[in-house]
Amino acid sequence: MRALQPLLRRKFRRRGQQEPGYLDHMPQRFGFYEGVAPEPGRIWVHAVSLGETRAAAILIEALRHVRPGMRLLLTHSTATGWAQGQALLRPGDAQAWLPWDTPEATRRFLQHHRPQLGILMETEVWPALVQSCVQAQVPLALANARLNDKSLRSALRWSWLSGPAYRRLTAVLAQSPDDGARLEQLGATVQAVLGNLKFDVPAQPDAQALAQVWRQRWQHQGTPRPVVMLASSREGEEALWLQALMANTDRLTALKAAGVVWLLVPRHPQRFDDIHAWLTSQGLAVVRRSSWDMGPPLQVPSEQVTVCLGDSLGEMPVYFQSADMALLGGSFMPLGGQNLIEAAAFGCPVIMGPHTFNFAEAAQNAQQVGAAMRVSDMDSALDQVWAWLRQPAELTSASQKGLDLVAQSRGAAQRYAQALASLV
Numbered sequence: 001m002r003a004l005q006p007l008l009r010r011k012f013r014r015r016g017q018q019e020p021g022y023l024d025h026m027p028q029r030f031g032f033y034e035g036v037a038p039e040p041g042r043i044w045v046h047a048v049s050l051g052e053t054r055a056a057a058i059l060i061e062a063l064r065h066v067r068p069g070m071r072l073l074l075t076h077s078t079a080t081g082w083a084q085g086q087a088l089l090r091p092g093d094a095q096a097w098l099p100w101d102t103p104e105a106t107r108r109f110l111q112h113h114r115p116q117l118g119i120l121m122e123t124e125v126w127p128a129l130v131q132s133c134v135q136a137q138v139p140l141a142l143a144n145a146r147l148n149d150k151s152l153r154s155a156l157r158w159s160w161l162s163g164p165a166y167r168r169l170t171a172v173l174a175q176s177p178d179d180g181a182r183l184e185q186l187g188a189t190v191q192a193v194l195g196n197l198k199f200d201v202p203a204q205p206d207a208q209a210l211a212q213v214w215r216q217r218w219q220h221q222g223t224p225r226p227v228v229m230l231a232s233s234r235e236g237e238e239a240l241w242l243q244a245l246m247a248n249t250d251r252l253t254a255l256k257a258a259g260v261v262w263l264l265v266p267r268h269p270q271r272f273d274d275i276h277a278w279l280t281s282q283g284l285a286v287v288r289r290s291s292w293d294m295g296p297p298l299q300v301p302s303e304q305v306t307v308c309l310g311d312s313l314g315e316m317p318v319y320f321q322s323a324d325m326a327l328l329g330g331s332f333m334p335l336g337g338q339n340l341i342e343a344a345a346f347g348c349p350v351i352m353g354p355h356t357f358n359f360a361e362a363a364q365n366a367q368q369v370g371a372a373m374r375v376s377d378m379d380s381a382l383d384q385v386w387a388w389l390r391q392p393a394e395l396t397s398a399s400q401k402g403l404d405l406v407a408q409s410r411g412a413a414q415r416y417a418q419a420l421a422s423l424v
Contacts, residue, residue, distance in 0.1 A: 005102075012026065015270070028099065030099055037112050038112075043073070043117050044115035044117065045059070045072065045119045046121060048123075052124070054084065059144070063420065066418060066421045072088070072089065073113055075095070075097065077097065080313060082095065105287050109132075110132055113308055116139075117140075122143075122144050123145070125169070130165045130169060142183075144171050144416065147183050150334065150336070155186050156185070166186040166188040171419070173420075174190050174195075190421075199410050201345045207346075211318050211319075213295045214296060214322045217294075220336070226324050228325055232329035232338040233267060237333060238275060240332055242284075248379070248382070256304065258304065258417060260385075262308070264322055266309075267338065272311035286307045288311050309393060317342070320346040321347070325349045325385065326370075327378075332354075332355070335358075337355055340363060341362050343402070345403070347402060349405050351385065353378070354376055356374075366402065366405060372398075
């Protein structure tokens with residue numbers, strides 16, 4: 001890990017050219033924290049990136065109810081996680097980068113911040129960090145813990161390294177029994193299976209109101225236009241979508257006649273400009289979210305393929321509530337899929353590809369109740385889009401089933417908060 005530091009610095013310089021946030025407070029990446037040391041006793045939550053930070057937001061709110069006056073230390077590893085996390089801070093809280101995993105850097109991190117409890121979100125277990133917490137006598141818990149089969153196989157190949165790290169965690173609180181069983185294979189002691197925090201996503205009336213504004217401005221001559229979202233798409237999936245869309249002339253003509261608005265929301269913000277340039281080069285009419293105010297321009301052509309590019313952060317609730325259905329990013333290539341719970345929570349039915357191993361249980365449950373449909377490839381996904389557009393009653397039913405699934409699965413946040421508070 002020490003030897004890799006020069007490569008890490010080079011990686012951050014390259015990433016920082018696309019996302020300047022990566023270059024902020026660079027010394028922290030290696031365990032050097034400027035300024036006066038904060039008062040000890042914070043609850044430390046590590047949310048590596050955007051998805052984990054959204055889950056952490058739900059947990060932090062529950063922890064504040066259980067422990068009024070709690071002071072938070074929130075750490076991240078990506079600029080998108082940091083940007084999302086800023087909204088979670090209150091006076092007296094702190095935010096920092098978690099350092100690269102060497103014994104020296106992790107010791108400096110703990111000596112500077114002196115937390116009374118550490119909480120790692122979902123998957124982020126680092127050997128040197130765990131060892132430093134043991135030495136500093138800081139309880140360290142893995143919350144909303146998940147582990148898919150692919151990650152298990154990889155960790156078992158490095159069992160001499162992963163085994164001690166998982167065994168020395170103070171507490172492991174798993175999302176599902178299957179996750180718990182896989183974690184135990186790595187040596188973790190799973191105290192409880194408490195469900196998935198992301199089912200406790202709060203209602204967001206402001207997002208709903210903004211989505212209504214967008215829908216009204218997307219109308220054509222007073223008639224609502226269907227909105228189909230490619231949600232959290234990963235590199236290569238936009239090309240799969242466009243290739244499948246153009247390959248079937250009859251279906252393309254029908255979708256144009258229906259006035260479909262395609263809402264593309266890439267997963268990573270550093271790709272926004274590249275995706276916009278590529279879509280434009282393909283002859284598509286593209287409107288960027290960053291270019292409109294309260295809603296997209298009124299004059300969105302209906303006679304050609306119309307794309308709205310969701311190039312903003314923190315607006316996924318608005319995107320889902322403005323869409324009639326969503327194609328699940330990350331599932332049409334072997335990347336494991338993105339979180340579909342948020343879509344279900346906002347009544348947006350999901351069409352998912354064959355690769356959902358990152359959220360296997362949620363995907364299976366959504367499919368079983370009818371809130372999501374699984375297809376073999378992007379071409380089949382567009383067939384399902386057209387099928388739902390022709391059968392609006394089925395689309396409405398899928399939307400309601402997603403809402404019901406989320407409502408029935410709520411309550412994990414309070415269980416996690418109570419379990420973690422007992423470790424302080």
